Every structure is written in structure tokens, then in C-alpha cells.
Amino acid sequence: MTTRAPAPARPGPAAVVIDATGLHYRVLNERIHAAVAAGARSIVLEGVCGQRYIGDGLEGDLAIEVRGVPGSDLGAFMRGPRIDVRANAQDGVGNTMSDGLVAVHGDAGDIPGHSMRGGRVYIRGDAGYRVGIHMKAYGDEFPVVIVGGTVRDFVGEYMAGGLLVVLGLPGGHGRPPGRANDAGRLLGDFAGTGMHGGAILVRGAVDPRCVGREVAIDPAGPADLAALGRFLPEFCAAFGLDAAPVMAGPFQRLSPRSNRPYGALYAY
Amino acid sequence: MARTRVAPDFAVRRDTARCINCKACVRLCANGVHVWDEVAGAPVADESKCVGCHFCEEHCPTRALSIERAPAETTSGGHWTRSAIRGIGRQAETGGILLGAMGNDRPQMAYFDRLVLNAAQVTNPSIDPLREPMELKTFIGSRPDRIEIARGAGGRPRLGAPLPPLLEIETPIMFSAMSYGSISLNACRSLAGAAGEIGTCWNTGEGGLHPDLESCADRAIVQVASGRFGVTPEYLARAAAIEIKVGQGAKPGIGGHLPGGKVTEDVSRTRRIPVGSDAISPAPHHDIYSIEDLKQLIFALKEATRYSKPVGVKIAAVHNVASIAIGIVHAGADFIAIDGIRGGTGAAPSVIRDHVGIPIELALASVDQRLREEGLRHRVSIIAAGGIRSSADVLKAIALGADAVYIATAALVALGCHVCRTCYLGKCNWGIATQDPALTRRLNPEVGQTRAANLLRAWSHEIKEMLGGMGVNAIESVRGNRDHLRGVGLSQVELDLLGIKHAGSPW
Ligand code: SF4
Numbered sequence: 001m002t003t004r005a006p007a008p009a010r011p012g013p014a015a016v017v018i019d020a021t022g023l024h025y026r027v028l029n030e031r032i033h034a035a036v037a038a039g040a041r042s043i044v045l046e047g048v049c050g051q052r053y054i055g056d057g058l059e060g061d062l063a064i065e066v067r068g069v070p071g072s073d074l075g076a077f078m079r080g081p082r083i084d085v086r087a088n089a090q091d092g093v094g095n096t097m098s099d100g101l102v103a104v105h106g107d108a109g110d111i112p113g114h115s116m117r118g119g120r121v122y123i124r125g126d127a128g129y130r131v132g133i134h135m136k137a138y139g140d141e142f143p144v145v146i147v148g149g150t151v152r153d154f155v156g157e158y159m160a161g162g163l164l165v166v167l168g169l170p171g172g173h174g175r176p177p178g179r180a181n182d183a184g185r186l187l188g189d190f191a192g193t194g195m196h197g198g199a200i201l202v203r204g205a206v207d208p209r210c211v212g213r214e215v216a217i218d219p220a221g222p223a224d225l226a227a228l229g230r231f232l233p234e235f236c237a238a239f240g241l242d243a244a245p246v247m248a249g250p251f252q253r254l255s256p257r258s259n260r261p262y263g264a265l266y267a268y
Numbered sequence: 269m270a271r272t273r274v275a276p277d278f279a280v281r282r283d284t285a286r287c288i289n290c291k292a293c294v295r296l297c298a299n300g301v302h303v304w305d306e307v308a309g310a311p312v313a314d315e316s317k318c319v320g321c322h323f324c325e326e327h328c329p330t331r332a333l334s335i336e337r338a339p340a341e342t343t344s345g346g347h348w349t350r351s352a353i354r355g356i357g358r359q360a361e362t363g364g365i366l367l368g369a370m371g372n373d374r375p376q377m378a379y380f381d382r383l384v385l386n387a388a389q390v391t392n393p394s395i396d397p398l399r400e401p402m403e404l405k406t407f408i409g410s411r412p413d414r415i416e417i418a419r420g421a422g423g424r425p426r427l428g429a430p431l432p433p434l435l436e437i438e439t440p441i442m443f444s445a446m447s448y449g450s451i452s453l454n455a456c457r458s459l460a461g462a463a464g465e466i467g468t469c470w471n472t473g474e475g476g477l478h479p480d481l482e483s484c485a486d487r488a489i490v491q492v493a494s495g496r497f498g499v500t501p502e503y504l505a506r507a508a509a510i511e512i513k514v515g516q517g518a519k520p521g522i523g524g525h526l527p528g529g530k531v532t533e534d535v536s537r538t539r540r541i542p543v544g545s546d547a548i549s550p551a552p553h554h555d556i557y558s559i560e561d562l563k564q565l566i567f568a569l570k571e572a573t574r575y576s577k578p579v580g581v582k583i584a585a586v587h588n589v590a591s592i593a594i595g596i597v598h599a600g601a602d603f604i605a606i607d608g609i610r611g612g613t614g615a616a617p618s619v620i621r622d623h624v625g626i627p628i629e630l631a632l633a634s635v636d637q638r639l640r641e642e643g644l645r646h647r648v649s650i651i652a653a654g655g656i657r658s659s660a661d662v663l664k665a666i667a668l669g670a671d672a673v674y675i676a677t678a679a680l681v682a683l684g685c686h687v688c689r690t691c692y693l694g695k696c697n698w699g700i701a702t703q704d705p706a707l708t709r710r711l712n713p714e715v716g717q718t719r720a721a722n723l724l725r726a727w728s729h730e731i732k733e734m735l736g737g738m739g740v741n742a743i744e745s746v747r748g749n750r751d752h753l754r755g756v757g758l759s760q761v762e763l764d765l766l767g768i769k770h771a772g773s774p775w
């Protein structure tokens with residue numbers, strides 16, 4: 001496992017500013033493409049309100065700061081850029097993303113990191129259902145999703161590779177921690193069902209009843225802590241958190257019992 | 269595993285008068301049927317392993333071998349078929365789901381066989397396609413509701429709005445989705461090369477794009493399926509069109525998995541997953557739980573490719589296929605591929621392959637009809653798939669409303685497949701449905717390309733002959749024109765669903 005090149009820094013004072021107020025996503029995204037084509041490497045989007053597909057398919061060394069709440073599929077199919085969202089995000093953050101970094105300062109909706117193949121999705125607050133579903137790793141492509149708060153049901157479903165971390169910190173915007181379900185657990189039900197690769201690291205206790213049958217629960221080992229050491233400082237830096245208490249854990253690891261969960265299903 | 273009690277399907281007959289003990293069969297059969305018996309100094313056969321692929325039969329230098337159906341003697345009558353009894357036997361031994369490959373092997377009604385085409389006699393002249401132009405060129409994609417005309421400099425008319433992107437194919441026949449992994453790289457090369465040679469499209473399936481096939485990507489329809497294997501920015505950028513795979517005729521409503529044993533080094537590189545890991549495609553796309561979500565993915569793909577190529581959706585033909593198709597058009601798809609109950613697969617639970625879904629002919633007719641009624645037919649192209657065996661099936665499908673068809677089994681048969689239906693074993697003797705280098709070598713991609721291109725050429729010629737016979741000079745004249753069809757031996761309900769008259773009825 002290796003990490004990719006560090007993501008570009010956040011937009012600085014030389015950033016190109018695009019006012020997204022009232023723009024349809026198609027117009028907004030064309031303006032972003034036009035700015036990139038004109039050489040912009042740093043873009044601030046003001047007045048974003050629900051526009052979908054920001055950063056969709058964008059490639060290369062580029063930093064985008066989103067002010068306002070972006071719509072679904074933020075950073076879908078993206079490879080390379082860094083997107084910072086100063087508010088909540090909707091569903092599908094980093095959907096089928098290849099590389100790059102998305103940092104959401106608030107909460108995110110369902111399926112962040114869906115089928116993600118590389119790069120990082122960092123969510124400061126809570127996230128919804130099916131976080132990191134079907135993430136997969138190959139060679140130096142290694143997707144990472146870190147959720148600062150809690151997640152709901154089916155986290156890491158079908159997970160085939162990469163790293164998913166749930167920290168259980170107090171929520172984004174200084175709120176108390178969210179609750180993944182009525183029992184107030186860090187994870188919803190059915191965590192890791194169908195999981196056949198990768199690992200989910202949870203900071204705090206894991207109730208075995210909320211974990212899928214194909215998943216083993218163990219205390220995090222040295223390799224897990226090393227992986228956390230690679231990504232948690234970046235997560236904490238993105239949100240201005242002190243890394244030491246977060247790193248202190250303790251962490252539990254959820255990992256698959258087999259990489260062939262359905263190997264004995266058929267009559268030959 | 270203990271020796272199976274289930275009796276063999278095939279009898280391997282060896283004419284000892286012809287056999288010269290060359291051991292070719294021993295070397296050739298990947299299923300290990302033929303073994304050399306040192307004591308006898310002759311090959312012997314373990315028939316229980318024979319899948320009936322006829323490879324040894326066709327490659328025996330003295331034609332000493334013949335592979336025959338084993339006598340299907342049971343005391344029971346029609347209801348308790350041999351396959352029902354054998355299936356239970358295998359399930360009693362293993363407790364597993366029965367797997368099948370290729371299309372439905374039950375006597376499902378093939379409506380194509382009950383449809384007949386028309387020809388011109390006296391009142392309008394037929395056309396000889398050998399001497400007169402005959403147009404098969406087809407465009408796949410969405411047409412605008414109207415053409416906006418604006419006036420440019422000097423009042424010259426020009427298009428007022430850009431037209432949606434269209435896929436141009438020289439014949440209305442494309443190769444259907446077959447992933448690298450389910451078939452060999454040489455099989456992919458053969459089909460991709462033939463598509464380029466003829467000017468039509470091939471389809472990557474959901475296995476990603478192998479580097480060796482990148483040069484053929486401009487003729488590739490790339491699939492985005494629930495597993496999202498190999499879906500990278502350049503995969504989307506290079507393609508001619510993008511197909512969101514929701515369903516497949518051989519396994520409507522279920523996902524799939526390529527067993528870890530088939531995820532070799534090279535397959536793993538294309539799918540972007542580790543060697544030996546199961547490649548699991550979930551049953552649904554987990555970002556699509558509704559038509560609105562489908563719209564979101566369609567436009568995520570259009571945004572990613574800057575609206576430069578058609579984005580379509582492939583579904584299995586199911587009971588409410590027409591309503592689903594309406595939803596797909598409203599979701600912004602540029603084409604809909606519909607795969608009927610006879611559609612093939614590399615592996616599917618037989619029970620689903622054989623019993624779930626509806627015939628493509630009925631699905632096609634009902635979708636075309638509903639789209640017309642809703643005034644949406646121009647917004648989408650329809651690609652029909654699932655059991656197309658001949659140019660006549662192609663033309664009938666087009667007359668029922670398809671813009672083009674997908675073929676897969678027929679294409680593999682052109683490459684040598686004998687439809688033994690054991691693709692899931694990974695030991696295809698013809699080098700098609702296998703990743704074993706000793707077997708894939710048997711399929712020369714240049715020969716394969718020629719054979720697959722020949723099939724498309726031959727069918728295209730036949731279609732031109734049939735069109736000429738009807739007295740029309742373009743496939744466009746027959747598209748959705750059901751007056752060219754008549755039914756034979758069909759009930760009124762079936763005729764109404766197909767939107768055709770019974771044979772013998774005048775225009
Ligand atoms: S499996 Fe094929 S090659 Fe082997 S004996 Fe049977 S027909 Fe011959």
C-alpha cells in the first residue's frame with residue numbers, strides 16, 4: 001500500500017472566483033471547465049446551492065473551494081483535484097472517484113465514496129447510509145474515507161479494498177456527535193455485509209450485533225495504526241483538529257473473513 | 269469430491285478402426301475426458317466430464333471420434349424431464365445453486381419463428397441491391413423535438429442549437445456486452461477488430477478496457493455496471509458511447525460475480541481489483557434506487573464527458589418493460605438496450621436464466637408502441653438483444669421497432685463456440701470463455717476478426733436482399749414498420765401485443 005501524491009493546497013488569494021448564485025449545474029460546470037482551460041489552478045465557488053456534479057470527471061492539479069451546499073455526486077469520476085466544502089454535502093460524494101481529495105466540513109448524505117477507487121473523502125461530521133460501499137483497491141490505487149462523526153446502516157457494504165475510518169467525534173459545526181441509530185452507536189446495522197477486502201477502523205466500541213456475518217472484529221494492529229498515521233493527520237489538518245487525541249483511539253478493525261464470500265454457492 | 273452418481277450427458281464414441289493412437293484428443297480436451305491408458309496402449313474416455321463442445325471431434329485427424337447425446341432413457345414421462353431429474357441429482361450432491369451459461373435452453377416460444385416478412389410483387393417493383401444503393405447506415409442516439417434554425421451572417425440559415433451526439437454505425441448490428449474476464453482477450457480482440465473493420469460497435473461489458481483494446485476504443489460502447497469495475501476518466505473519455513447496465517436478459521434482477529479463480533493478473537489489472545478476489549457486481553446500482561437516481565447517474569456521465577457521446581441504459585425485458593422504458597427516456601437516456609429472456613451469459617443461476625423475463629419480441633413491440641403513444645420515440649434509440657440467430661431475426665426485430673440489435677452468442681459461434689453452455693467452468697476448449705493461456709492460444713484473433721466480420725457482412729448482404737425484395741432501399745423504411753410483418757399461428761392476444769396482422773390479412 002502506498003499513498004498518492006499529496007493533494008494540491010486549498011485555494012489561495014490568487015483563486016479565480018465564480019459566483020454560482022442561480023446558475024444551473026450545467027452552466028456552472030462549464031464555467032469551471034472554461035476556467036481550468038484558461039489556466040486556473042485554484043477556484044472558489046461562491047453562492048453554491050445544490051448544484052450537482054461539481055468536479056465531475058475533473059483531472060489534474062486543481063483546488064476548488066465550495067461555499068454553500070453542493071448537490072449530489074460532488075467529485076464523481078474525479079481524478080486529482082482537491083475540493084473543500086465549507087458546509088454540508090449531499091449524496092454520492094466522491095462517487096466512482098479515481099484520485100484526489102474531497103473535504104466536507106459538515107455532514108454528508110448517503111453513499112459517500114461509492115465504488116471509489118483512489119483518493120480521499122474526508123467528512124468532518126456525520127454521514128448517511130452505505131458509506132464507502134464497494135470501495136476497491138488495486139496496486140497503488142487506495143481509496144480512503146474518513147468520517148469524523150457516525151455513520152448509518154450498511155457502512156462498507158461489498159467493500160473490496162481501501163480504508164474506511166469512523167471516528168465518533170463530536171459533530172461538524174461544533175454539534176454533539178450524531179447518532180447512527182436509536183441506540184446511539186457509531187455504526188448503523190449491517191456494517192460490512194458482503195465485505196471481501198479492505199478494512200474499516202472504528203474509534204470506540206463496536207457492537208457485534210451491528211456487524212455483518214462475513215466480518216471479523218479485532219483490536220486494530222500495528223499495520224492499521226500505521227495506515228491511520230498516514231491519513232489521520234491530513235484529515236485533522238483539513239478541519240483544524242488536534243491529531244494526537246484522535247490518534248489515541250482505541251480503534252477496532254472490521255475486516256472480511258474471506259476474499260471469496262460466495263465461493264461455495266454453486267453446484268458444479 | 270466423490271464420484272458423481274449423475275449419469276453422463278454425452279457418449280464419446282471412438283472408432284478404433286480409425287484411431288491411430290496419436291493422443292491428440294488427450295492433449296486437446298481441457299475437461300480431461302480423454303486419458304491415455306498405458307496398459308491398453310490406447311486412449312479411453314471418462315464421459316462424465318464431457319461437456320459436448322465437439323472440439324476433439326473436429327480436431328481428430330482421422331475423424332475417429334463422435335460425440336453423441338447419451339441415451340436419455342428414463343421410465344418417467346414428459347413432465348419429469350431428464351434435465352429436471354439430473355438437476356435434482358446434482359443439487360442433492362452439493363446443496364448448491366445450479367449454474368447455466370449461454371441463453372435459455374428451454375423450449376421458450378421464439379416469436380421470430382412465427383413472424384414472416386413481406387416482399388413486393390407487381391404493384392411496386394423490388395430492387396436489386398447488387399446494382400442499386402441500399403442504405404443500412406444507422407444512427408443511435410436521441411433526436412431533438414424540433415430543429416432550431418437560426419440566421420447567421422447574411423441571413424444564412426444555420427442550426428440554432430447543437431444536435432445531441434449520435435453514434436454512427438454502418439449496419440444495424442452491434443456486438444453485445446461481453447467482458448474481458450468472462451471471455452478471453454483473443455475473443456475481445458476478434459470482436460473489437462471486426463467492429464472496426466465493419467464500422468459498427470463492440471461492447472466492453474463491465475470488465476474495464478484492457479490496454480490491448482484501447483486502440484479499438486473509438487468503436488467501443490463501455491459499460492458502467494453496478495460493480496463499476498475499470499470505470500476511470502479515460503475509460504469514459506475514449507468510448508464511442510456509454511451504457512449503464514441495469515439488467516441482463518439471462519439474469520434479470522440479480523447481480524453477478526466473476527469467481528476469484530478467474531481474476532488472473534491481467535484480468536485484475538483491467539478490473540482494478542486484486543488477483544484472486546471475487547469481482548462482485550451487486551444486484552442494484554447502489555446509487556440508483558429510482559428513475560430520479562438513474563437520471564442523476566446518466567447526467568453524472570454526461571457531465572463527465574461534456575455531453576460528447578450518447579449515454580444509454582441496458583435493461584432486461586420484464587413484465588412492465590414499457591413503463592420502465594418511459595422512465596428511462598424521461599431520465600435522459602439516449603438509447604435503451606433491451607435484452608430478452610433468451611439472452612446469453614457466461615454464468616447465471618439456471619433457474620433465473622430459464623424462468624425470469626419475457627421474450628424480446630413482445631418487449632420490443634410494447635416498448636416501441638408505448639414510446640410512440642407518449643410522443644417520445646424520437647428521443648431514444650432502441651437496441652434489441654437476446655437470442656438473435658440470423659439476419660431474418662435482425663430484420664424482424666427492426667420491423668418490430670428496434671433501431672439496431674446486439675448479438676453475442678451468434679458472434680461467439682462465429683469464433684468457434686459450439687454452445688456447449690459450460691462457459692462458467694473456465695475450460696472452454698475453443699479458447700473463448702477461458703483465461704487459460706493454453707486454451708486462449710487456440711483462438712487466433714486475426715482469424716477471429718475475419719470470421720466475426722464475415723458474419724456481419726453476410727447478414728448485412730442478406731438484409732439488403734430482403735429489403736430489396738420488399739421494394740425499399742433503406743433500413744429506415746422498415747424500422748418500426750410492422751406492416752412488413754405477419755404472424756403465423758398466433759392468437760389474437762399475441763398479434764395485438766406484437767401489433768401485427770395474421771398472415772393472409774391484406775395491408
Ligand atoms: S469435452 Fe469437448 S473435447 Fe472433451 S471429449 Fe467432450 S467434446 Fe471432446
Ligand code: SF4
Nearest residue numbers: 685686688689691696
Ligand atoms: S463459449 Fe466456449 S464454453 Fe461457452 S458455450 Fe461456447 S464453446 Fe462452450
